[in-house]
Amino acid sequence: SYVLTQPPSVSVAPGQTARITCGGDNIGSRSVHWYQLRPGQAPVLVVYDDADRPSGIPERFSGSNSGNTATLTISRVEAGDEADYYCQVWGTGSGHYVFGTGTKVTVL
Amino acid sequence: EVQLVQSGAEVKKPGESLKISCKVSGYSFTSYWIGWVRQVPGKGLEWMGIIYPGDSDTKYNPSFQGQVTFSADKSINTAYLQWSSLKASDTAIYYCARHKQVTEPIDYWGQGTLVTVSS
Numbered sequence: 001s002y003v004l005t006q007p008p009s010v011s012v013a014p015g016q017t018a019r020i021t022c023g024g025d026n027i028g029s030r031s032v033h034w035y036q037l038r039p040g041q042a043p044v045l046v047v048y049d050d051a052d053r054p055s056g057i058p059e060r061f062s063g064s065n066s067g068n069t070a071t072l073t074i075s076r077v078e079a080g081d082e083a084d085y086y087c088q089v090w091g092t093g094s095g096h097y098v099f100g101t102g103t104k105v106t107v108l
Numbered sequence: 109e110v111q112l113v114q115s116g117a118e119v120k121k122p123g124e125s126l127k128i129s130c131k132v133s134g135y136s137f138t139s140y141w142i143g144w145v146r147q148v149p150g151k152g153l154e155w156m157g158i159i160y161p162g163d164s165d166t167k168y169n170p171s172f173q174g175q176v177t178f179s180a181d182k183s184i185n186t187a188y189l190q191w192s193s194l195k196a197s198d199t200a201i202y203y204c205a206r207h208k209q210v211t212e213p214i215d216y217w218g219q220g221t222l223v224t225v226s227s
Contacts, residue, residue, distance in 0.1 A: 033213035035153075042112075042217040043153075043203065054215065086153050090211045096169040097143075097155035 002091040004100035011106045012077045020103045022070040022087035030089045032070040034063060037084040046085075047072060074105070082107045110134040112142075112204050112218035119224045120194050127190040128221045130204030137185040138162035141207040143214060144178065144189050148200045156202075158210055159187060167210065194225045 005023040012018040022032060034047040045054050047063035050070065060075045074081055087100035115129040130142065143158040157168035161180035168178075179188045187204055202221050205214040 035214070037153075042219045043205075043214075044217070045213055045215055048213040088153075088155075088213065094170070095167065096157065099145075099153040099155060102152040 001094050002089070002098050004087055004089065004098055006085075006087060006100040006103045008101070009104045009106065011108055012074075013108045014077055014079060016077055018074040018077050018081070018105055020072040020074075020085050020087075020105065022072070022100045023068055024070075024089065025068060027068055027070050027089065028066045030065075030092070032063065032065050033088045034061075034072045035086045035088065036081075037086065038082075043086075077105075077107055079107050081105060110206070110216045112206060112216055114202075114204055114218040114221045117222040117224070119226070121227055122194055122196055122225055124194050124225075125190070125192050126194055126223065127188050128202060128223065130187045130189075130218050132185050132187070132206070135206075137180075138182055141210055142178075142180065142187040143205045143207050144176075145203040145205055145214075145217075146172075146200045147203070147220075156189075158207060161187060194223075196225050196227075198223060199225045 010018050031049045035043045036046050037043045046057050046061045050065040051063040062073045064071050084102050084104050086102050091098045111133045113131050138161050141158045141160050144156040146154045156172045159166045159178040166178050177190045204218040206216040
């Protein structure tokens with residue numbers, strides 16, 4: 001089955017930029033979605049189709065996807081961005097969605 | 109306002125059956141897919157599968173096929189996830205989530221239901 005690998009953790013100071021990678025075989029040929037999970041809250045879609053933002057998501061959240069790596073970038077990080085982030089793709093051959101391993105973003 | 113409101117936490121014993129619910133509002137229940145996502149404590153997300161309430165078409169992640177059953181009641185805008193015989197390994201948070209199409213991302217999530225299976 002298709003495997004998506006993310007770094008377990010990323011630490012960033014407020015105001016700096018956090019980059020979260022999602023590695024998968026030729027992931028650049030697939031559409032990647034990103035979700036934010038804060039403890040005790042419903043998950044939130046922050047980027048879809050590689051680089052599009054849903055209504056209400058700040059422009060500080062952006063995405064890119066090429067080759068074997070997709071990246072979620074959070075610019076001007078704020079304390080409220082501290083959360084777990086998951087990438088997701090449709091596993092074409094498997095016929096179901098696959099989530100990445102998840103990355104915990106810590107704001108120092 | 110789109111809302112997916114899930115039933116409350118459950119504590120069950122191994123071998124027992126369980127049905128948890130996801131009641132939606134703010135949109136046409138029969139026009140969107142409802143997916144289910146599992147999160148084992150301390151672990152990542154797993155997509156279990158999806159149901160189209162309009163005609164109850166279902167698609168299961170092979171890892172969950174035969175282990176759970178999805179259903180939907182159009183008369184009360186509610187989707188269900190059920191087990192006939194729980195195992196300790198079913199202990200997790202279960203989220204329902206809305207997809208516009210099967211291969212489109214989740215745009216709204218429920219708040220999650222914690223299921224604890226312990227003897």
